Amino acid sequence: MIARFSILVVLLCVSMACSTVVVEEPSPDGRYLASLSANNTGATTSMMWFATLRKTHFLATESTIFSAEHLDRPSIRWSGPRQLVIEVSVLDKDIGIRETKWSDVSIRYVSPAREPGR
Numbered sequence: 160m161i162a163r164f165s166i167l168v169v170l171l172c173v174s175m176a177c178s179t180v181v182v183e184e185p186s187p188d189g190r191y192l193a194s195l196s197a198n199n200t201g202a203t204t205s206m207m208w209f210a211t212l213r214k215t216h217f218l219a220t221e222s223t224i225f226s227a228e229h230l231d232r233p234s235i236r237w238s239g240p241r242q243l244v245i246e247v248s249v250l251d252k253d254i255g256i257r258e259t260k261w262s263d264v265s266i267r268y269v270s271p272a273r274e275p276g277r
Contacts, residue, residue: 224258
């Protein structure tokens, strides 16, 4: 029974192209959780990156706020309780989803080469 369940889980992951959570960052006040995930769909395709946001209460649903491929690893950080910063290597390259607001959280995108003081 356990072997059948394990095989089913593996097949579901392969068919759904499972993603791996790379980092999770709670907001400074603990109300929100931002996550960065990677999805490597195979040897012939590039890495797909996703950033999601959700409230930290038990039944919160997660929303994808950023997705991109063909990028170096992005990073996420909070600059305040309602300000999330997503750092990407190139701001205009193969970005699918690029939300600038989610609930009462503002989302800013920066590139290391373009951000002053970095």
